[in-house]
Amino acid sequence: MTGRPVNHQRRADLLDAAVEYAIEHGFADLSWRPVARALGVSTTTLVHHFGTKEQMLEAILGRLRERAFAATSDAVGDQPDLAAAARAVWTRTSDPLQWAEFRLFFAVYGRALQAPRQFAEFLDRVVADWMSALVDAQGPDTDAATATRTATLVIATIRGLLLDLLATGDQDRVQDAAESFLATLEHRPPPQSGTQPR
Amino acid sequence: MTGRPVNHQRRADLLDAAVEYAIEHGFADLSWRPVARALGVSTTTLVHHFGTKEQMLEAILGRLRERAFAATSDAVGDQPDLAAAARAVWTRTSDPLQWAEFRLFFAVYGRALQAPRQFAEFLDRVVADWMSALVDAQGPDTDAATATRTATLVIATIRGLLLDLLATGDQDRVQDAAESFLATLEHRPPPQSGTQPR
DNA sequence: GAGATCCTAGAACGATCGTACGAGAAACGA
DNA sequence: TCGTTTCTCGTACGATCGTTCTAGGATCTC
Numbered sequence: 475m476t477g478r479p480v481n482h483q484r485r486a487d488l489l490d491a492a493v494e495y496a497i498e499h500g501f502a503d504l505s506w507r508p509v510a511r512a513l514g515v516s517t518t519t520l521v522h523h524f525g526t527k528e529q530m531l532e533a534i535l536g537r538l539r540e541r542a543f544a545a546t547s548d549a550v551g552d553q554p555d556l557a558a559a560a561r562a563v564w565t566r567t568s569d570p571l572q573w574a575e576f577r578l579f580f581a582v583y584g585r586a587l588q589a590p591r592q593f594a595e596f597l598d599r600v601v602a603d604w605m606s607a608l609v610d611a612q613g614p615d616t617d618a619a620t621a622t623r624t625a626t627l628v629i630a631t632i633r634g635l636l637l638d639l640l641a642t643g644d645q646d647r648v649q650d651a652a653e654s655f656l657a658t659l660e661h662r663p664p665p666q667s668g669t670q671p672r
Numbered sequence: 673m674t675g676r677p678v679n680h681q682r683r684a685d686l687l688d689a690a691v692e693y694a695i696e697h698g699f700a701d702l703s704w705r706p707v708a709r710a711l712g713v714s715t716t717t718l719v720h721h722f723g724t725k726e727q728m729l730e731a732i733l734g735r736l737r738e739r740a741f742a743a744t745s746d747a748v749g750d751q752p753d754l755a756a757a758a759r760a761v762w763t764r765t766s767d768p769l770q771w772a773e774f775r776l777f778f779a780v781y782g783r784a785l786q787a788p789r790q791f792a793e794f795l796d797r798v799v800a801d802w803m804s805a806l807v808d809a810q811g812p813d814t815d816a817a818t819a820t821r822t823a824t825l826v827i828a829t830i831r832g833l834l835l836d837l838l839a840t841g842d843q844d845r846v847q848d849a850a851e852s853f854l855a856t857l858e859h860r861p862p863p864q865s866g867t868q869p870r
Numbered sequence: 871g872a873g874a875t876c877c878t879a880g881a882a883c884g885a886t887c888g889t890a891c892g893a894g895a896a897a898c899g900a
Numbered sequence: 901t902c903g904t905t906t907c908t909c910g911t912a913c914g915a916t917c918g919t920t921c922t923a924g925g926a927t928c929t930c
Contacts, residue, residue: 476874476875476929476930477874477876477927477928478874478875478876478877478926478927478928478929479875479876479927479928480875481877484877500786501786502700502783502787505916505917505918506917507916507917507918515878515879516879516880517919518877518878518880518920519877519878519879521918521919521920522876522877522878523877526918527917527918527919577782577785577786578786580778580781580782581783581785582782583782583835583839584775584778584780584781584782584783585700586839587775587778587779587838587839588698588699588700588775588776588779589698589700597839598840600839601836601839601840602840619848622848623845623848623849623852624852626833626836626845626846626848626849627829627833627849627852627853629836630829630831630832630833630835630836630846630849631825631828631829631832633828633831633835634827634828634829634830634831634833634835635824635825635828635832637781637828637831637832637835638799638827638828640785641781641785641795641799642795642796642799642800647820648828650817650820650821650824651821651822651824651825651828654821654822654825655825674898674899674904674905675897675898675899675903675904675906676897676904676905676906676907677897677898677905677906678905678906679897679906679907703888704887704888704889705886705887713908713909714908714909714910715889715909716889716890716908716909716910717907717908717909719888719889719890720906720907720908721907724888724889725888872929873929873930874927874928874930875926875927875928875929876925876926876927876928877924877925877926877927878923878924878925878926879923879925880921880922880923881920881921882919882920882921882922883918883919883920883921884917884918884919885916885917885919886916886917887914887916887917888913888915888916889912889913889915890911890912890913891910891912891913892909892910893908893909894907894908894909895907895908895909896905896906896907896908897904897905897906897907898906899902899903899904899905900901900902900903900904
């Protein structure tokens, strides 16, 4: 006797709705009851699908990281080189329509830094996911050390600029600095060994 | 009849102790009673000196920003040019002894991003303080636009690298990227008087 | 149909939350 | 010393917290 099958979609829908709630109402004081009210369900339903509050927070963390990464990784894959990839990432992340989501992203990031045990996976992947994408974007002819160094710098600069943008809202100044940074990437000589990059 | 004078030092001492507590125990679930226990006072004493919990959080925010800025601004003032100043800032901020404090810094930063009304002053000054210091470090011969652009980029890169370092703990990779960035600053031509913004 | 499992809800538990109140000790000017 | 203000404390209030319990439909296999 198998009984009623588990509805995985239901949990996914609730999770997405919870992420939307967190984007709008903040991550700091998230608790069962207000989320349940906003989602039109009972707290018991949330508990049933997520287990404990800690587990719901982890689920929100993970989903948010997925969304943030997905929003840029597509763009990166289509670009011919690192400079174009970096520009594509910056264009997408600096879009004011995404500000609320990235505000939550950094709120989560900060919280994860202070609870590294609980949010270990987030901390691991919040850098590693983008790293591998940006290393790949540099092609197979860039030596590993240079590729890693450059990818690290691109991630750091974009996130730092985004932190500035979200804190000050000063689009002109931050965009100016971003252009300057992207220009250095574009004027950087492509990796030429004996052979041309394929 | 003046009565007993206000003891400002007392509040300052309690605030510093509260910041230390937040560095150690995190910022997310800060509440009167645990802080009071750790400080060896009653919750009433904290309420007396800080008013409401919101006000205590704002006080912690402000004090933390002061400390973070003070730790670097001295160093910046003594340096002959921007490259040296940036290196000095990076050297101080990347010191593992400061990691716990910067973890709190970014936790606070993220929280402030999601409550911009409440923490408006933090968000204003978290960029502006460093900006003015790094613009000054470029001397009076650098034109304003270039100085602003460069300072924005230095702040963003250092903070982005620090985010990476705190999340991954990968000192070698991050330090390598930081060296690469600092090198570009050092090889940048200093502002020639008479000619040449680039 | 019967049996099993999932989904949802309401009620209730003890714990902790922020805050207010009253009172006693301490430190000042008069 | 007296009046006033600060500082500190214990206590208590109502609200909200995360979680558990109980139970009634819903949806599957047999």
